[in-house]
Amino acid sequence: MNFIKRAWLNVIRKRGRTLLLILITSAILLFVLSGLMIQSAAEKAVQNAKESAGTTVTLSANRENAFRQMRKQKQGRTELNLASVNLKKAKKIASSKYVKSYNVLSSTTATAKSFKAIKTTTGSSGSSPQGGPMNGNSNSSSKTSLSLSGVTATSVTSAFTDGDNKIVSGRGITTSDQGTNHVVIEKELAKENNISVGDQIKIKSNSKTVTLKVVGIYRASSSSTSTSQMQQSDPSNTLYLASNYVSELKGSSNQADSVVYTMKNPAKAAAFIKQEKTLINTSKFSLTTNDALYQTMLTPLNNIKSFAQKIVWLVGLAGTIILTLIVILMVRERRYESGILLALGERKGKIVLQFLVELLMVLVVSSVIAVGGGKYAGNLLSKQLVQQATTQTVSSNTKRLNNSQLGGGNNSGMSQGMNNPGQSGGATSQNQQQTTNLKLSLSIKTIVEVIGFGLLIITISILLGTINLLRLPPKKILTH
Known part of the structure; x- marks a missing residue:
């Protein structure tokens, strides 16, 4: 057996x-x-x-060093000089094997000419949005400036990828819109002024009055206000345009405020920064990573x-x-x-x-x-x-x-x-x-x-x- x-x-x-x-x-x-x-x-x-998760690395002016240089000025000037990003260099960095896509950002302010901006009333307690005392005798103020946000494409812009903004009519800004006067406006702003997709609007920025064509309308879910140049603006007053068009309005062609690179692999963000630091002047520019969502x-x-x-x-x-x-x-x-x-x-x-x-x-x-x-x-x-x-x-x-x-x-x-x-x-x-x-x-x-x-x-x-x-x-x- x-x-x-x-x-x-x-x-x-x-x-x-x-x-x-x-x-x-x-x-x-x-x-x-x-x-x-x-x-x-x-x-x-x-x-x-x-x-x-879309971990990003942002190429922008080195604010810390800029503030340090400002404090060293003996004349007592308080003007902060921030360097603009050269697009040629930014595109060279974008060719890295670590980069999935990139978004050129350029912003400025404007005033509405053919329509009315959404008015934002702040404070009856005598305080400004920044917490300091307000000038003047009035207890409230109305800010009606427009925020022009220049992007490569809204589809890769954090406000849209995070779900804060959503296209509800027409389309967003794409790479094919570069060099055009196409604009995407907020739903409430469009509603208040009876503006539809295909309409034209006029704005004034840096002493230039220009005509924009509305190609899309988005809805902003955020109720917070955005600040630009120490002035408070309702989110409905944010207009999205092609980044190079905004740069031209500012008089800084082939320049941008910052460039946001989306990583193919979030874990390689540190390697990307180390590699690309050799291509930039670190005293004027910085590469910073935003991997909060990935880490979360x-x-x-x-x-x-x-x-x-x-x-x-x-x-x-x-x-x-x-x-x-x-x-x-x-x-x-x-x-x-x-x-x-x-x-x-x-x-x-x-x-x-x-x-x-x-x-x-x-x-x-x-x-x-x-x-x-x-x-x-x-x-x-x-x-x-x-x-x-x-x-x-x-x-x-x-x-x-x-x-x-x-x-x-x-x-x-x-x-x-x-x-x-x-x-x-x-x-x-x-x-x-x-x-x-x-x-x-x-x-x-x-x-x-x-x-x-x-x-x-x-x-x-x-x-x-x-x-x-x-x-x-x-x-x-x-x-x-």
Whole structure:
């Protein structure tokens, strides 16, 4: 009678013990499979985050150095001179292998000529938007300036990609609009002045009166105001045009205020900055990264991935210990059988293989059970992990936002308080969507991994549990 047949008969006859082994092994494999599935889903979500988060690097004037130079001026002048970005150099940087797309930004102010801008009334408490006392005897002021925002394309502009603005009629500014007078205006501004797509409007900027053609209308979801040159302007007064057209209005052709580069891989932003710093004058310009959304999305996903890995290893360790103890008890219970077989000339290796085959039979049944219920168990576990990770992230973001508002000073604190909520909320919303959309899938690779993990646990358990059997001679096994 060979050891495989003996193993089969032993499994059939000892039904209670076999059932117990199946239950324990199934529980171990269920948790291991759930952990592997969650880990795999988190890795895919991290990859998706890299593609969708849109980490950006901005090339702009070095404000810190500009302020330092301004303070050094002995004449007591308070004029801040900021260098403009040369478009030729900006496009050369955009050819980097790390860059997915880029957006040239140029801004200025204007006044409405053929229509009325939305009036913004501020303060009856005698304070300006910046928190200082207002000049004059009036307790309120109306600011009706227009903000001209020049872009390469609205589709890659943060206000639109973050969901703060949305095109509701016509189209946005595209690369084909460069050099044209096409403009996209806000819905409320269009409504107040009965302006439709295809209409023409007139504005005055830097002593120039120009005619613009409306090609699109957008809706601004933000209720905060934007500030330009110390004047407050309602978001509805922001007009989007081609960046080079705005630069021409300012009298600075082939120049821009800043250029925003979107990275192909957010993790390569630091490498991109290091590479491109050699092409710019760092005393006049700076490259700054904005990967807040990527990091916000990455943190909970990495936490989930890490926790899933811990589940796999902790369950594997606990499973090995439990099965080892069971094997030790099983060997001790069957020491007489083992001693007789050894006395009859059976080799110790075959007796150990018999125990191994018995557990392999148990593993086959347990694997079927684990594969059948693994996705259900994994979904339950992932929901708990996602909920915990999301709660921690929201709490962390709230604390960081509160700290920035309280510790930012009069100007910076107020600026952050006015401008950051929408961005922070957008980041948190995308982060929650990314984590709640953690899709678990049962692949052949995962099944092979969990079976391999089960084989490893069983092999280690058998080797540890049969040490005495391998060490002692048959006579001592029978008399022990």
